[in-house]
Amino acid sequence: MLELRNISFSAETENGTTKDILKDISLTIDERFVAITGPNGGGKSTLAKVIAGIITPTSGQIILDGEDITGLSITERARRGVSFAFQQPVCFKGITVKDLITLASGRKIGVSEACQYLSEVGLCARDYINREVNASLSGGELKRIEIATVLARGTKLSLFDEPEAGIDLWSFNNLIKVFENMHEKKGGSILIISHQERILNIADKIVVIAGGELSRIGTKEEILPELLGKAGSVACPTLSEKVV
């Protein structure tokens, strides 16, 4: 179980002022699937980075299975079972897909096992296993490899930051199956940041973050109708005026 207690984060902006990016967020994640959604720039990725230890919150605590992990490094959190698939996957020079998946699994794995994780995310393993993880891979391919690294880790808490972004429709259905399988095999909680209704639909709990604040939290039955109803009305007022 993951517990966030009064998490706030502010950063210095370029013109010297401080910007409050996360404001007093308290949240418990114990369900199979929890989805975080909300407008662009709302603070979702920042929150995921706070959980993974990439960003240190200005105040507040993070509790994982009863242990306060607020002061732990990225590595220590990873070793305690936190995995994170980035919104923008990182490119390397010389490190291959096989290398990355092997590192993720934390042990020596054979080609066939590495290929299995790739196949799960819909990549024809043979074509990819020896490719370098660099910008010669397409956006969707990088994204799927990123997801495969989290599958290979198989930890109790997995964070996915917009896993569906750039992934084609055909694979999208499989992606949902991937998450379901993942839970069946490993248990634990899967936290997915997403803007996609179909992903929100599988969530046991939906968290809406807007303007750095936790604006709504509840089951999909409670949250979804409201979210979908609102769509269209949140557009920038000047834009709407011009359209009218």
Added chain:
Amino acid sequence: MIDEIQKNLLREVADLDSLPVGAYNIRANGEKAARETTENIDIVTKEDKNGIDIIIKPFTKNESVHIPVIISESGLKEVVYNDFHIGEGANVVIIAGCGIHNCGTQSSEHSGIHSFYVGKNATVRYVEKHYGSGDGTGENIMNPTTEIYMEEGSHMEMETTQIKGINSTVRHTTAKLGAGATLIVKEKIMTHGTQLAETDFVVDLDGDGSSTNVISRSVAKDKSHQIFKSNIRGNASCHGHTECDAIIMDDATVAAIPEITANHIDASLIHEAAIGKIAGEQLIKLMTLGLDEKEAEEQIVSGFLK
């Protein structure tokens, strides 16, 4: 006779656990230790100076030549001239390499001067590894010079690697390419401690349709210093590309000094150079997989130099 230390050096520089197949010449502590020739490949000791002539008959196919040099005697200094005559249409692999084990106090020094005469339409893959070991205070110094002359339609790939144990190296490579000839150079260097590595490439693209690609990847650690110089001169209708990509760590310093000169309207030349520390996001990504910072650095460096 070859002892344990020398065997280890051979393994490092030539991946050899036993005597190689095909033609070879092993030079140990300044003397010929073993030699084998084949019907198509002759190796002849030079009369006027230190070194050998390697003569490869025209149209020799799929043969290899190993010419490792090993030094385990502290304080040995040598200059060796090796000339490779590669006949028309031949296709060969040449594996050179120099290993120094120095456990004494004097510096050991090997300067190999290699000349390649690559015949018309011949294909050569030249692999060279430099390696130093030993716990003495004596320095391991290697100053290789490579001169390459490529005839029409010939193709050469040169892979050089220096990963460990060489205190000081200054490498000069010059090449002249005839019509339709191609030269590809892949250099990998890692320096640590207070080591110095300097490389200097001058490639003349003299023939129409000639092309070259010079790629250097290096990692400079601790207080080491590296200098990369390259000058590609397009003297005909040709393509030239050079790329230097360096990672700096700790207090190391790296200089990249590129030069491209077009002396012909149809010469097309590109230089790319990048120097920087390991990208923070790469470290972070690997740390989210459970590696600590040091392990993440090692993975990134070894991938980079692979």
